[in-house]
Amino acid sequence: KAGVTQTPRYLIKTRGQQVTLSCSPISGHRSVSWYQQTPGQGLQFLFEYFSETQRNKGNFPGRFSGRQFSNSRSEMNVSTLELGDSALYLCASSLGTRTYEQYFGPGTRLTVT
């Protein structure tokens, strides 16, 4: 099976702009989660989608949003970018039940200048 894919892999944006990141989960996986990884804060949970519904949300401002499509692909959007949004954004997919591990994509490296 193909793994989790994320596009684009690298992105450079300017403060104030918005950005959309895309994630395609492993075939058959219905849960998609997003995480932000920074040197200072480590790995932090953003949100999780399951069957097109957001069922968990982390402690991030409303500028961070996401959605999931009927084919389980997911996008996350960050509006009004700030310098502190520079990070590696990781997407993970899972079959969806509580005992299953998550499989991560390679991430999108976002740099905000």
Added chain:
Amino acid sequence: AQSVAQPEDQVNVAEGNPLTVKCTYSVSGNPYLFWYVQYPNRGLQFLLKYITGDNLVKGSYGFEAEFNKSQTSFHLKKPSALVSDSALYFCAVRDAPYYGNNRLAFGKGNQVVVIP
């Protein structure tokens, strides 16, 4: 909230020696614990998990972990380290025990350096 702690920043070990990466957890209810590894410029790779059952869990690439309820620990181990094991290792716990939640809380990570 559930949490894990990885007390060491870096673990140095000689190639061929046993490798241990420490993790302690704090949870309400039953812990669902995971270990992941991250290589440079890559995402996280799943190594192993503890849900219930045997306290010794075997995972990928020769890694295993020992769940210790009395010490609230879930240390990652490998009997003989390889140079290729040099990477960043994360311990994680499912952040809430209820069904329908995949939210993970991660430790800060441990850099493992295997010296040839």
